[in-house]
Amino acid sequence: MHIGFITSEYPHPKVKQAAGIATSIKNLAVALVKKGVNVTVFVYHQNESGIVQDEGVKIHLIAKQTYNLFTWYFHRKFIQNYVNQVVLRNNIDILEAADWTGITAFMRLKAPLVVRFHGSDAYFCKLDGRKQKFKNFMFEKLGLKKASAYIAPTTYAGVETQKIFGLDKTKIKTIHYGLQLEHFENEFPDVYNRNTILYIGTIIRKKGVLELAEIFNKVITRNPEAQLILIGGDSSDIKTGESSTYKLMEDIFSDKAKKQVNYLGKIPYQKVKEHIRNAHICVYPSFAETLGMVTIESMAMQKPVVNTSIGWAQELIDDGINGFLVHPSKIDDYSNQILKLLKDEKQCSQIGKAARQKVELLFDIEKNAEINIDYFKSILKA
Template structure:
């Protein structure tokens, strides 16, 4: 079997951008290769055209181009032609694409197309309670209508997307993202930097970072030794028009809290693990995710996680068993739970061990890759 992935991002030095979608695709692609499946990845909106071999996966970088008019249409057609050429040459059996902005709208393929719900613009707009551009909704719906089937990383993401676009739920298969657990090992979970709270993700309103600022103010009031480490790129803010959400966070921090915040910005993915291992507690107070890779990565490394209580997170964490689920706007309860963890090392280790077991059970890529292969094969019958 030969599977092709169409994506705007992938973790590789020659690729201009890589985030959660990229990580999940690479984890799956590498595991498919180990199972004897050929994998080709088409990465669009790149700075150059190139073909690269990476860990058994063939990457086709497709240069971003502009046209005199209707660039959104003609660039899609350019990508479509290129993908179809390689599909025919390399005998690719099935293609998969993300739902975000409906990249495959106006595209036609000779092989089945599966769309994975990494998170459409419509999905995030609904969760954030903001209005979506009509054009984006049309593109995403057109793309979904042309797909043969769909994969959702959580049942919640699948159900919400089905509601938004009027999809038949029996065409949606829930398959969680997976981790190569051999690469996520914490041999000394008892060793960490005390009172360090870690957040990883884009600094953007929908991730709950403004609420996190208030949570940290409360932490500092109770424990002046607390520290907050932030990792991730800054982003503009849709609501206020600010070019920097981190600047908005800074305006919310108390003077005492501000001196205890360390913002690293974007760092290489290879360095993130050490920061997770070093953290006392990891927190992800998001209002909009489909799953949240950093949550399961932190759990795999045996960290106590205080997470959002919203839909998708309930499929990752069993509250008070292998982590905590709290609504981000309840900043008092959020801070109280983190303080409890800061003051109880034994509880942290207990939750961390249970978190690792949860990931081994539900998010091991060796189990998830077989589910993906079985589903792909069912679509080729």
């Protein structure tokens, strides 16, 4: 079998961008290659074109094109033509793309298309309570309607996307993202920096970072030793027009809290893993995810996680057993849960061990790659 992924991001030094989508695609791509599947990745919107190999995966870099008019249409057709040439030349059996921006709208591809719900603009607008631009909605709907089948990383994401776009629910299968678990070992889970609270993710309103600032203000009043470390790129704020969401966080932090906050921005991934290993607890108070890779990465490294209580997170964490679920708008409840964990190292250890077991059960990429292969085969037989 030969599978092609169409994406705007992938973890490689020559690729412009790599975030959660990129990580999940690479984890799957590498696992598929190990199982004897040929994998080609088409990464569009790049600075220059080229072909590189990485861990058995062939990566086609497709340079961004500009046109005087209707770039949104002609660029898609350019990607379509490029992909189709490689599909025919290399006998690619099936293609996969993301729902975000509806990149496959207007494309006529030479292989069956599967769309994975990494999170459409429509999905996030619904969770955020924002109005979506009609053009963006139509692009995403057209892209989805062209697919032969769909994959959702959580049942919640599948149900919500199905309702938004009126999709055939029988064509949606839930397959969780997975981790290469050997890359997330923690030999000494009881060795960490006490009172260190870690957040990883874009500094953006929908991730609950403004609520996190309020939560930390509460924490610091009762635990002056607490420290908050933030890792991730800053973003503009859609509601206020502020160019920096971190600036909005700074306006919320109390004077005491500001002294105990360390914002590191974007850092190399190996250093991110070190920060997870060194953290006392990890917090992800997001309002909008499809799954949340950093949550399962933190759980894999035996960290107690305080997550959101919204839909998708209930499929990752069993509240009170292998993590905690608190709605980010409940500032007192969220801060109280953090404070309890900072005081109780025995509970942190128990939760961390149970978290690792949950990840091994549901998010092992070796197991989930087999589920993907079987599903791809079923689509080709249909």
